[in-house]
Amino acid sequence: MSGQKFDNKIVQWVDERLPIFSVLKESAVDYPTPKNLNYWWNFGSLAGFMLVVMILTGIFLAMNYAANTAIAFGVVEHIMRDVNYGWLLRYLHMNGASFFFICVYIHIFRGLYYGSYKAPRELLWALGLLIYLVMMGTAFMGYVLPWGQMSFWGATVITNLFSAIPVVGDYIVTLLWGGFSVDNPTLNRFYALHYLLPFVIFALVFLHLVALHTTKSNNPLGIDVTGPQDTIPFHPYYTVKDLVGIGVLLLIYLAVVFFAPNFFGEPDNYVPANPLVTPPHIVPEWYFLPFYAILRAIPDKLGGVLAMFGAIVILFFLPWIDSSKVRSAKFRPIFKQIFWIFLAVCLVLGYCGSQPPEGQIVVVGRIATAAYFLFFPLLWVLGKIEKPKPLPQSISAPVLKGASAGHAAQKMEKA
Amino acid sequence: MRKFLTSTFAAALLAVAIPAAAEEGPALERQNWSWHGPFGQYDKAQLRRGFQVFREICSNCHSMKLVAYRNLGDLGFTEDEIKAIAAEKQVQDGPNDQGDMYARPARPSDRFVPPFPNDQAARVASNGALPPDLSLMTKARVGGPDYVYGILTGFKDTPPEGVTIPDGMYYNTAFPGHQIAMPPPVNDDQVTYADGTKATKEQISKDAVAFLNWAAEPELDQRHSLGVKTLIFVFVMTILFYALKRKIWARLH
Ligand code: HEM
Numbered sequence: 001m002s003g004q005k006f007d008n009k010i011v012q013w014v015d016e017r018l019p020i021f022s023v024l025k026e027s028a029v030d031y032p033t034p035k036n037l038n039y040w041w042n043f044g045s046l047a048g049f050m051l052v053v054m055i056l057t058g059i060f061l062a063m064n065y066a067a068n069t070a071i072a073f074g075v076v077e078h079i080m081r082d083v084n085y086g087w088l089l090r091y092l093h094m095n096g097a098s099f100f101f102i103c104v105y106i107h108i109f110r111g112l113y114y115g116s117y118k119a120p121r122e123l124l125w126a127l128g129l130l131i132y133l134v135m136m137g138t139a140f141m142g143y144v145l146p147w148g149q150m151s152f153w154g155a156t157v158i159t160n161l162f163s164a165i166p167v168v169g170d171y172i173v174t175l176l177w178g179g180f181s182v183d184n185p186t187l188n189r190f191y192a193l194h195y196l197l198p199f200v201i202f203a204l205v206f207l208h209l210v211a212l213h214t215t216k217s218n219n220p221l222g223i224d225v226t227g228p229q230d231t232i233p234f235h236p237y238y239t240v241k242d243l244v245g246i247g248v249l250l251l252i253y254l255a256v257v258f259f260a261p262n263f264f265g266e267p268d269n270y271v272p273a274n275p276l277v278t279p280p281h282i283v284p285e286w287y288f289l290p291f292y293a294i295l296r297a298i299p300d301k302l303g304g305v306l307a308m309f310g311a312i313v314i315l316f317f318l319p320w321i322d323s324s325k326v327r328s329a330k331f332r333p334i335f336k337q338i339f340w341i342f343l344a345v346c347l348v349l350g351y352c353g354s355q356p357p358e359g360q361i362v363v364v365g366r367i368a369t370a371a372y373f374l375f376f377p378l379l380w381v382l383g384k385i386e387k388p389k390p391l392p393q394s395i396s397a398p399v400l401k402g403a404s405a406g407h408a409a410q411k412m413e414k415a
Numbered sequence: 416m417r418k419f420l421t422s423t424f425a426a427a428l429l430a431v432a433i434p435a436a437a438e439e440g441p442a443l444e445r446q447n448w449s450w451h452g453p454f455g456q457y458d459k460a461q462l463r464r465g466f467q468v469f470r471e472i473c474s475n476c477h478s479m480k481l482v483a484y485r486n487l488g489d490l491g492f493t494e495d496e497i498k499a500i501a502a503e504k505q506v507q508d509g510p511n512d513q514g515d516m517y518a519r520p521a522r523p524s525d526r527f528v529p530p531f532p533n534d535q536a537a538r539v540a541s542n543g544a545l546p547p548d549l550s551l552m553t554k555a556r557v558g559g560p561d562y563v564y565g566i567l568t569g570f571k572d573t574p575p576e577g578v579t580i581p582d583g584m585y586y587n588t589a590f591p592g593h594q595i596a597m598p599p600p601v602n603d604d605q606v607t608y609a610d611g612t613k614a615t616k617e618q619i620s621k622d623a624v625a626f627l628n629w630a631a632e633p634e635l636d637q638r639h640s641l642g643v644k645t646l647i648f649v650f651v652m653t654i655l656f657y658a659l660k661r662k663i664w665a666r667l668h
Contacts, residue, residue: 251646
């Protein structure tokens with residue numbers, strides 16, 4: 001790792017003993033990056049930016065928060081009303097979660113479209129999914145902290161799901177609750193975990209990046225880098241491009257924070273939690289809605305829970321389910337169409353999750369759930385029968401001409 | 416991309432075609448509130464009128480526990496005026512040096528004193544129904560200020576045919592289920608405005624809603640003006656980043 005030479009004597013002295021400067025230079029400055037990455041490749045760094053925003057705003061919120069059911073709701077209002085710029089901190093954190101998920105969802109679908117999950121990036125993909133899982137846990141527990149009606153009832157509904165697990169289910173639920181219903185012990189443990197998990201995410205992101213820098217970035221063509229002519233140094237090219245992305249993200253994120261801070265929120269969460277009054281529609285935050293729809297699509301409780309978790313778990317196996325060796329959808333005409341349909345199915349599921357499960361919504365939800373799971377066997381079959389377009393020879397020579405086309409096609413057949 | 420657009424479009428059509436599952440009262444009329452939009456701000460005179468409505472009418476039944484008397488400074492009341500407003504109410508304090516609890520006039524630092532000592536007392540006074548705390552009312556209902564305005568102006572003396580309203584309940588077009596336990600709180604000329612504004616039922620309701628919205632979002636004025644400045648800054652910053660990006664990437668071509 002070390003071995004870089006630095007002009008500054010002190011830097012050199014430190015680096016010989018602890019190669020932080022060498023590592024930084026190798027992985028954030030010189031790091032050879034495909035020169036053809038498009039703006040969809042911005043969303044990884046944007047997700048990282050949002051993680052930092054969440055941790056920073058979270059720490060300052062924690063300085064004023066108190067996890068006690070008797071005062072939690074009032075304490076959050078105290079932050080909104082009496083703490084200097086407390087409203088800004090809270091709205092940044094509240095909406096930050098939504099924008100974090102938006103970035104990560106786009107990041108995941110980018111990976112799907114360009115086949116970034118395929119060899120040799122299977123572990124990189126799995127680490128990403130782990131991040132996503134821990135994010136969901138963190139967001140779920142964070143939503144309980146303001147102790148409004150949706151906090152309480154959302155927590156009740158979701159924790160109750162675990163009781164469907166045979167034999168140990170009830171023990172797990174009691175453990176989650178710290179008692180016999182969602183109550184003060186629940187709030188306390190959720191607060192402790194909500195503070196802990198973001199740092200677990202941070203560690204996972206670190207591993208994610210180590211894996212990324214080992215396999216190197218994929219690119220819109222989905223072909224391997226063939227030599228230095230295909231890459232450019234990360235700095236300044238991608239650092240400045242990431243800054244553009246951060247600027248655009250901030251524009252949208254801050255517009256919501258300042259002008260529509262409750263756009264993503266549920267009015268019911270401004271009513272203090274009341275175990276005696278059930279709200280008419282209990283809905284989770286928007287980023288859980290597709291899974292909520294899958295949960296409700298299956299008439300059996302245990303079946304629903306299994307389907308919901310299965311919907312995520314199956315993604316871990318995607319690198320082995322997808323039997324095509326061609327990564328980018330650019331060269332897979334049928335996969336490309338199926339990709340957009342899959343995305344639409346996820347959006348329809350989200351819509352179904354937001355509606356009361358009545359009438360046609362149930363039917364639509366079931367069809368969409370079936371379509372979601374059908375995607376995976378379809379991918380396996382598709383890889384066997386689809387005829388991909390000829391791949392370019394290299395990133396720097398993306399245009400196919402005469403002889404090279406034959407060569408590329410040959411290479412592909414081998415792959 | 417086209418595929419995506421067509422499939423989402425199809426999904427959207429499907430969604431629209433499915434009739435809204437739960438009927439939730441009539442569509443609310445959207446009012447032209449002064450604080451709407453990025454440049455919107457509260458109208459202080461309206462907030463003061465709204466406070467008068469709250470003080471003279473709503474506060475007989477409803478609490479507003481999250482707002483303190485000192486917050487009335489936002490509405491343009493002077494310190495002495497606020498002291499006088501607070502002092503009209505008594506709060507319990509103590510124990511004093513003798514170990515006794517005692518009543519004293521409220522101070523600007525106290526929160527609005529509720530009309531009833533506890534929820535049970537409030538229920539007894541309102542036929543068993545609990546008048547909810549109004550501190551966050553405009554944020555706590557779908558439709559926000561338009562909904563609250565709809566409640567205040569949505570009372571009908573005679574319910575539509577076939578609908579019977581039990582004793583102690585009132586017909587209201589905006590309330591889910593249309594039976595509300597709150598008697599119609601506002602009527603024409605129920606208050607006399609010091610600034611000469613004509614006190615129609617609609618005017619009183621609007622002013623009350625404006626005040627409730629301030630109570631729920633007292634930071635709104637600051638949020639909007641800081642937001643405009645911040646977004647202008649971020650916009651210029653993004654343009655500069657983009658120009659820099661173009662310049663640096665030009666080296667490659
Ligand atoms: C906290 C959330 C996450 C952060 C901060 C993060 C960060 C990053 C960053 C900075 C990159 C490099 C830039 C890029 O290619 O976009 C990256 C790459 C990648 N991430 Fe993530 N990521 C997160 C979550 C995820 C998730 C949930 C997945 C998928 C399940 C995922 C899958 C990938 C893959 C496959 C790559 C390689 C991309 C490629 O080069 O094609 N990441 N991540």
